[in-house]
Amino acid sequence: MQKKVIFFEVQGGTDKGPDGYRKDTMPMVHALKERGQDAEVIFFDLAKREDIFQYVKEHGIAYVSRINPGNLQHEAEYFDMLRELCAVGVIGMPHPEAMIGYGSKDVLSKLTSTNLVPDDTFAYYTVETFQSQFPTSLASTERVLKQNRGSTGEGIWRVQLVEPLAEGLTAVPLDAQIKCTEAKDNHVEYWQLAEFMTFCEQYITGTNGMLIDMRFLPRIVEGEIRLFMLRDKPVHVVHKKPADTEDAFSATLFSGAQYRYDAPEAWQALVDNFLTQLPLVTRLLGNYALPLIWTADFMLDTNEAGEDCYILGEMNCSCVGFTSELSLAHQVAEEIITYLAEQTATTV
CATH class of the missing domain: 3.30.470.20 (ATP-grasp fold, B domain)
Known part of the structure; x- marks a missing residue:
């Protein structure tokens, strides 16, 4: 019995077509079948998690994850299942740790x-580190702060000093006025630095919370x-x-x-x-x-x-779409088949 390539999706979400699938998923399924490789789509459902795991373990040679994290309520449980599938020999496309990394x-x-x-790029996982480092990095140049969560530019801020820093200062005073532009729609807000940093604490706290601080590139x-x-x-x-x-x-x-x-x-x-x-x-x-x-x-x-x-x-790499160029499905199918051949050759 030929094992299948399993495409994981989740029901619902704005990325679905009238048939309930992502518009770029079924073209990949069909392209694989045209090349003699069986494939199917399974919707991840936490209530059916164990049944899905057993089915893919038995019938799947590989999985391809096509789930937008924003549409997934039980992300941690989904990633745990992918880890278990990889551990029992199902080929991950991608491996969950690669998806995260x-x-x-x-x-x-x-x-x-x-x-x-650039080497002056920082990750803040705690409020304390953010409060300590950011006034210093802002003193050197305009910065961009990026939250880990969100999409389409939400929570990505260009931060500029309104007035030049006084000579000799290596950290921006907390009462300094700053101009903040959000990438979502390029709207501008003016803050005191201390108040803005308090506002940004929401991006650091909670699951997968962090802020990236990098220089602004004009x-x-x-x-x-x-x-x-x-x-x-x-x-x-x-x-x-x-x-x-x-x-x-x-x-x-x-x-x-x-x-x-x-x-x-x-x-x-x-x-x-x-x-x-x-x-x-x-x-x-x-x-x-x-x-x-x-x-x-x-x-x-x-x-x-x-x-x-x-x-x-x-x-x-979580779920990169190509709905405007569905002909790419054939290139993807060729790449999947090539990768399966490479992986099975190394395990023989």
Whole structure:
């Protein structure tokens, strides 16, 4: 009996089509079946968790996770089930620890030893560390604070001093006035630093709470560059240019950004450097296999030699969609089959 590739989904959510599935899931199922590899979709349901585990353990050669974490009420239990499936030999696409490692905002602080992330990038897991470090980092340059939760720019703030810092100060006074622009819609708020930091404590507390603190890159106005990856292969590049309005720095469609799709060859320097760094990235993030479908977002910067360079802003692999380019399902299916052959060859 041929074992199946199981696609995990969850019922409900705004990412579903009229048939109840994500629009990019069934094309992958059909593409695999066209190539002789059986596949099916299973909806994760906590009440059926044990039955699902036993079924996939018996009938599945691999799983592909297609669940948007925002649509999943029982994320911890889902990840535990994926860990158990991997432990009994089901091939994870991706492994749950890779999903966490590549998808969490603190990936940036873990990659400061690469040339992809500036070394003055910090992760705050406690309010005390945030209160201690942030006034100092803000004294050196404009900053961007990113919460771990949320999406479409919510809880991502560009923070600027309203008045220049007095000479000789190495930390911003807590009563200093700051200008804060949220990436969600580029709206501006003015705060005292102490009050804003108290407001931001909500991002640190609770499950998976943290804040990332990195320098603001002014060339974000030239656009964010997203690499769409199938494992170690760049498939296309999305150039996301913020709206041409004052204070705009968000590259989300909601905020008015314009998207353009390019071939990877149009961004050869970025692609070459990223692929060169990829083995180090893999080791730093736990040495798990690269996710099947994932993205890496970059911003333009200028290095000390005055040359263009690219700074990693975020990665995502939880449930990267390609609903506007469903023909990619055939490339995904080929990649799945290639990966299955690699994995089964190493276990024979």
